[in-house]
Amino acid sequence: MKKFKESFTRFALYIGIVATLMGGIAQASIDIYPFSNEVDERRFQSLTRELRCPKCQNQNIADSDAPLAKDLRDYTYSMILDGRSDGEIIGFMVERYGDFVTYNPPVKPVTWLLWFGPGGMLAVILGYL
Secondary structure, three states: OHHHHHHHHHHHHHHHHHHHHHHHHHOOOOOOOOOOOHHHHHHHHHHHHHEEOOOOOOOEOOOOOOHHHHHHHHHHHHHHHOOOOHHHHHHHHHHHHOHHHEOOOOOOHHHHHHHHHHHHHHHHHHHHO
């Protein structure tokens, strides 16, 4: 019986150590942004889905786990609380990170290839055929 108690104690100790180590791995980072009304909360969700993470490239800042995306979510949250409009928030992000931060960049000489390149290529191919 004494040997059983020692084995059980040792087993319980190992399980406790493993559970403690696994608990640290299983923790997830969840950002909570409390809003006083639903309109601001919906604006926040819309903006974070509309803005692209500059580091992740094809992921919006709502879905990205990159530290830069978290910073952009924090900026967006604070600007909404400050009462800034969606245009002002997007303008701030574009000024700081360039047109790439939006999924729909404006039509201007720098982005003409992006906007008209596929249609132009299609026209050239169809003209060749």
